Amino acid sequence: MKSVVNTKLTSKARGREVTVITMAPDGHNPDDLPKCVALHGRGEDASWMVRLDVQKSLTQVVRAGVKPFAVVAVDGGPETYWVDGKPGDNPQKMLLEELGPIQAAFGISMGAFGALRFARTRKDLKAVVAISPALFRDWPTAKSKRVFADQAHWEANEPLRHTNDLAGVPLGVWCGAGDTFITVAKALINQTNPAKSVITPGGHTADYWKPIMPEVLTFIGERISATA
Numbered sequence: 641m642k643s644v645v646n647t648k649l650t651s652k653a654r655g656r657e658v659t660v661i662t663m664a665p666d667g668h669n670p671d672d673l674p675k676c677v678a679l680h681g682r683g684e685d686a687s688w689m690v691r692l693d694v695q696k697s698l699t700q701v702v703r704a705g706v707k708p709f710a711v712v713a714v715d716g717g718p719e720t721y722w723v724d725g726k727p728g729d730n731p732q733k734m735l736l737e738e739l740g741p742i743q744a745a746f747g748i749s750m751g752a753f754g755a756l757r758f759a760r761t762r763k764d765l766k767a768v769v770a771i772s773p774a775l776f777r778d779w780p781t782a783k784s785k786r787v788f789a790d791q792a793h794w795e796a797n798e799p800l801r802h803t804n805d806l807a808g809v810p811l812g813v814w815c816g817a818g819d820t821f822i823t824v825a826k827a828l829i830n831q832t833n834p835a836k837s838v839i840t841p842g843g844h845t846a847d848y849w850k851p852i853m854p855e856v857l858t859f860i861g862e863r864i865s866a867t868a
Contacts, residue, residue: 641668644695644727649714653733658715659685660739663695665702670710674864676744676767677715677735677758679722679751682774689713692748694845697853708856721774722747722754723797726785732757744864746812746856748849749774749821756799756828758830759809767863769812771855772844775800775824800824803831810835812859814852816842835859845855 645662659744664670664696669809669837702708716722716731724730735742735758744767747755752773759768776798779791788794795801811834818841829837836859842848 644783653730655728661713663711666710673710674743679747680756681749685715706861755850761804767860771814812836814838816848818843
């Protein structure tokens with residue numbers, strides 16, 4: 641039984657073929673498990689989650705007593721921020737309509753933006769985690785990313801402008817104290833009063849993300865198991 645399964649999905653929402661990587665704890669069939677979607681950062685793709693040792697961390701936490709679940713990573717585009725910034729490419733629609741049942745979500749950097757946007761629509765999610773969230777306090781900063789069609793498009797999607805929509809969704813926020821996005825991470829924490837917030841030494845790098853992954857997956861697993 642493979643713990644990491646790569647498949648191809650012809651995504652109508654994104655207008656292209658994308659890679660879907662399903663990760664299960666060792667010894668478990670992902671088809672039988674609740675699913676958490678994992679959203680990659682800018683410049684990356686679904687395989688990034690494998691390189692961050694998500695499957696290894698998942699196996700570790702399940703062996704430690706967390707009920708098993710699967711993590712599904714998918715290509716969202718290297719610079720989309722998981723929103724419909726270009727005609728014919730709508731990563732959010734893909735998440736909502738093309739991946740099957742999803743009970744939780746986490747994202748890193750750009751992926752955190754996407755996970756929070758997803759949670760605004762999927763208020764029934766059992767858990768959402770934003771790691772090193774790449775969020776924007778103002779339009780000039782957001783505009784510099786050359787992702788959003790215009791200011792109105794950014795305002796409609798920016799998580800910090802819609803934190804009330806996250807009320808009731810079990811939220812976790814992790815960020816390194818030396819991260820370039822620490823200010824917006826603290827703003828997110830202040831505006832949402834998350835179920836868990838963790839700020840520890842570290843930057844916007846894999847050296848921070850890999851060690852915290854077991855804690856993140858434990859947070860999700862303790863909540864997602866209610867759907868199993």
